[in-house]
Amino acid sequence: MNKEQIMKRLAVLDFIAVDLQLYLDTHPEDMEAIDKYNSVIKEADMLRMKYEEIIGPLYSFRSSNNGDTFKWIDDPWPWQPSANFEINEEEN
Amino acid sequence: MRIMNTETNNDMSCMPFEEYIKVKELAFAYVPLQKICSYFEPTESLVKGTVFPSLYKPYK
Secondary structure: OOOOHHHHHHHHHHHHHHHHHHHHHOEEEEEEHHHHHHHHHHHHHHHHHHHHHHHEEEEEEEOOOOOOOOOOOOOOOOOOOHOOOOOOOOOO | EEEOOOOOOOOOOOOOOOOOOOOOOOOOOOOOOOOOOOOOOOOOHHHOOOOHHHHHHOOO
């Protein structure tokens, strides 16, 4: 999985997690939704760890593997193309 | 009052909302609790803007 694929997958998973959380606010006992919510969150967390090991910090205030350099500064700026990705309709 | 179940879900095990609303009292509004029965695929949900098919209403 390259950087763009991970970023894309993370964006998708975070989106779903928020949507499910909103549903669970009003349906806290919906077991099926809870299972789906837990699996989405678990996958997203694993992906985040993988991303931070391979590529770099995802958050400027939460990443640990800096060693003796401040890795955050090496990331592209948010508006730079390399920090973004395309999501197209048919691709799943 | 019978409400048409417009959502076409194949397995009848999951009913998005009650078929019959017992009219409890005159002039009282009542919103049937809706249960989610099916989900969009991951990337599809981000493209469509929701995970819940029943909320997806594009203006076409």
